[in-house]
Amino acid sequence: MTNRFRTASGGRIDRAAPLSFRFDGQTFSGFKGDTLASALIANGVHLVGRSFKYHRPRGLLSAGSDEPNALVNVARDAARAAPNLRATQVEVYEGLKAESQNRWPSLAFDAGAVNDLASPFLPSGFYYKTFMWPAGAWKRFYEPKIRAMAGLGVAPTLPDPDRYTQNHVHCDVLVVGAGPAGLAAALAAAESGARVILCDEQAELGGSLLSETTATIEGQPAADWLAATLATLAGKDNVTLLPRTTAFGYYPHNLVALAERVTEHLAVPGAGLPRERLWQVRAKEVVLAAGALERPLVFPENDRPGVLLADSGRTYANRYGAKVGERAVIFTACDAGYRTALDLKAAGVTIVAVADLRTEVSGELPARALAAGIDVRPSTVLVGTKGRLRVSSAQFAKARNGEVGPTETIACDTVLMSGGFTPSVHLFSQSRGKLVWDGAAGAYLPGTSVERERSAGSCRGVYGLQRVLEDGYAQGEAAARAAATFTSPARGATPAPATPSRTIPASADDLGTAGFIGATPHGRNPALAKAFVDWQNDVTSKDILLATREGFRSIEHVKRYTTTGMATDQGKTSNMNTLGIVSEALDTPVPKIGLTTFRPPFTPTTFGLFAGAARGDVFDPLRKTAIHDWAAEQGAAFEDVGNWKRALYFPRAGAGGRMEDMHAAVARECKAVRASVGMFDASTLGKIEIVGPDAAEFMNRMYTNAWAKLEPGRLRYGVMLREDGFVMDDGVVGRMASDRFHVTTTTGGAPRVLAHMEDYLQTEWPDLDVWLTSTTEQWSVIAVQGPKAREVIAPLIEGIDLSKEGFPHMCVREGTILGVPTRLFSVSFTGELGFEINVPSAYGRAVWEAVHAAGERFGITPYGTETMHVLRAEKGYIIVGQETDGTATPDDANLGWAVGKAKKDFVGKRSLARAAMSAPDRRQLVGLKTTDPAVVLEEGAQIVADPSAPVPVPMLGFVTSSYHSAVLGRSIALAMVKGGRARIGTKLMVPMPTHAIEVEVVEPVFYDPKGDRLNG
Amino acid sequence: MVESASMTTPLTPANPLHVLAAASRDVAAVRLAALAPAARLVFRGREAAIGPAGEAFGVPLPREACRFNTAGGRFAFWLGPDEWLLLVPNAEAAPLFTAIEAATTGLPHALVDVSERSVGIEVAGEKAAFVLNQGNPLDLSLAAFPIGMCTRTVFHKAEILLVRHAPDVFHLDVWRSFAPYVWELLEDARRELA
Amino acid sequence: MLIITCPWCGARPEVEFRYGGEAHIARPADPSALTDQEWADFLYNRTNPKGLHAERWRHMHGCGRYFNALRDTVSDFFVTTYKAGEPRPDIDGSSGGNP
């Protein structure tokens, strides 16, 4: 196809750089500098989508990010496919492939268009009213169907191969929007030496200046002034210019999130470059120069392809050299329609007629239109359009005082409408600034600020090129001045708008502030005339009127009931007209109707941008011990424990080369530990060094146990409670010296326990001379467990008497292992003779390998967390967080012995004194033995006395740990059971979906109940 | 107390960044390097102990928040109002430990050897701040984060000690198990740089 | 993401901090002297004001210190921060948090 609708010359496209692209499988040509939208228009293509609900054919409405219709899918390949892009923001590159959405089988013939014929049955609230029954059908049936019909785009199912990065930056002044106000603001701020960031969502900086053909600034054509200004800004070290960068979110304390599309416009993205970059800008001061959005007019069939916003039609002609048609009808409520008429006429478009809603048409632009011979019709409305996939005629009628006269049909191939301009206050509103209604401007304008920001130019209702430039300059200057005296991040009081400090002579067409809000009169049968308010969500004026008739008064309710303004365009084109319609229907002034809240993002933002680098292996820190790689080399299976990777078991090749499964490996590992010796990487245990003259006193207060009499060189099992009396953590504590404790915590509890201790130390007992230091990562911990443990380590250790008498169970000694300093614990979590070798982490693996080699003659067996769990369960040792759930007292968990009864106080003691904390029917730790020893209970299963009791069956407790014990040759389980200790010897039932399992309540120690093996 | 590690050991200390650093690409705009092992001691204490501790260490402990002092290849980093990290590259901790303990006997304090708790990473080059700011939210301009500043902060989801030695030279001290995570994200952040 | 001013380190981003609940609730010197009701009040009952709230924060990924803050629960603004152990500053709470 040729560029039949291209102007002969002009525009900012590079006519020397033609390129080809595909849209819906058809090849088109365009120029460098085109958007997909402008290139399609140059090729005479307006039909770009089907509407959300009625599947009506839709064309381009605008030329900017407010576009509601032209949502396309752009795919570089199957994985790099981005749905829901606005064609007006997609820059064309050689080979670009775009597809329209929401049509089946094709744009021209869409089967879903039957919805349009059925539209009397699709009123507002239709979804709420219809898809309510039967329960569950919404999720299973209605929603998927509606979603498929609604054409919300298709996300690729392949992993996204692109990269996204995030960057924190700080600046003195962030200027959002690089139109005339933003450019002037940036210039003023930059001249003061402030660190300035200027961003704009468009490919080129310049905003409305990019569409100016006749305006002049400081004696130069606007385009020349723009080029010179950008060159000046680019030449300054203190200025960062960010085109293709949307400020999409305004967060507390002047944190503004910018989405930069880095490679989206390139045919071949540069290696290593991210597709998008999230700029998290922390600005001392923000200048919002977001401009204004043109409002459509709400008249019947205003959604037909070929009907566009007037100023967008002008932008296509002036900026892109693309004519929106050959015969244009203008429908306007302000002078913008005349400006478009004049510029399009200059571009070679026939202006058929201008319908002006206003009775009085005066001023310079209408006068020039008349002088140019354009048919200007005051007090005139469009009451409809015709054409199948493109507008072919418009129906004119006189309208005075709501009376609509007879219609006249006039042929055309495009209709350009303008209801005036709405200041873009999205970011201001996001910053929690209060909007105020300005009756004269007919718009909501920024009022009281919350953040340290100020608006400049048309986004605060200042119009006229010179006034906008001067306002921008003044606000930029004031922002830089405020940033220079910035002392704290406290949010700002409303800045008095700076008054212009510099004259920036400029001449351009003055549009004034006239405009229209609401639906224009049409005199047609309201049931059959669809006048669209919200193009993207397919909401008509009729829908909004229906909502008001059904009793909705609050604009927030009307919005949710009709879904107007809730599409991805956030109602950029629809909000004000909705207000106007509700205002008229309820006969209530607009400011009394209220305004819906603007929320981030300003335009849709990719998930990739939010994820940034945090994906795959670096989604979260993946913590490995110093011994991890050894285990990996042995083929260990791993499990996640918090952020740690821990070896779960070490499968070996069995007979025939088949690898053991977990069951077989764990059975072998358990037997090896009980029969000879095993080794286990316990490095992830939390460790805290508690040092200072008051260390023992602090331990006394933090733990239930008594510490004062624990001699240096001894270990003790400690239990920590929260103040509410429930078990929080446990661990073995070594007293290294009178003023030094080596505390261990659970793997997952380490940060929590340290924070808990710091809390009490800093805020309750700052007088105590004691300090806490995390040593979790200082030490690798190698547990050597089993009857042969002493023999394994003996040859490696120096400086420690390892004899039974010299180093009994629950002691700590310092010495060296292979010359490496060690804190050696005689401790067991298996019930066997055991040692835990603490060595500085840098030597963790080397010492591990040395111990492994030394143990080979005993068949030393590395074991993982699963075996550790089985072994400790055989001994009835609890795991905090598995047997306990935050509601267990020490006594509940069989740890009553660890509570220092004589202590006057410790954290949690007072709570334990409450009667309920020692009630006999509390859940208590017990063991369970299934009657059938082969049956392994499910962890978490409920326990009852009589499964056939009437529902609700009283629940007595639940299974907390359950394993097959290879050593015992049967299943074992731990459980928390109401009054459990009194039930020992009785039978209970564990109901399962198909049957109930009989269990006997037993003491929670299944192996070596006397503990003889601990001492070797 | 910690025994002297001066006894020679046949074992080689390991650095969790060894493999990653060896495979790292040379990028002029930002160089990454795993720093040499170091003696690291955490010193905490009451007012009376602070002066003697610094004297024994050979570097006065900085009293200004988020600053470090250095002398003779030794560094004293302010971590908190009563908390310092004393760091000496390529040194043994034990003699330092003994000397400081001797100087602070009877004065309430705590000294803990954390030499192997963390490892150091150097991030240097004209784009160093840009790379760090991809995971760290602080203002790294020289005005806001001058040479001589140090602070605990975050890099993505890891806690780091961030130190500025020169306009383009930063050191990170990272707990061992977080070091590969931090390194990989630093690598990712400089992928777009030549 | 808020900026929170640590009394030691200065203005820092929120991610470095952890919230610590209401401030100025001292643990009773002798908990055993309290009735169950008094103990429950200490443990569980908080003022939950609309407006200025004195609360504890910890500069977790910074100097590690607990400190106190006055924050307006309506506007989410921090009015001031002060060191642990210092009395609550005498600031009127109806400002809406724009100091």
Ligand SMILES: [Zn+2]
């Ligand atoms: Zn701090």
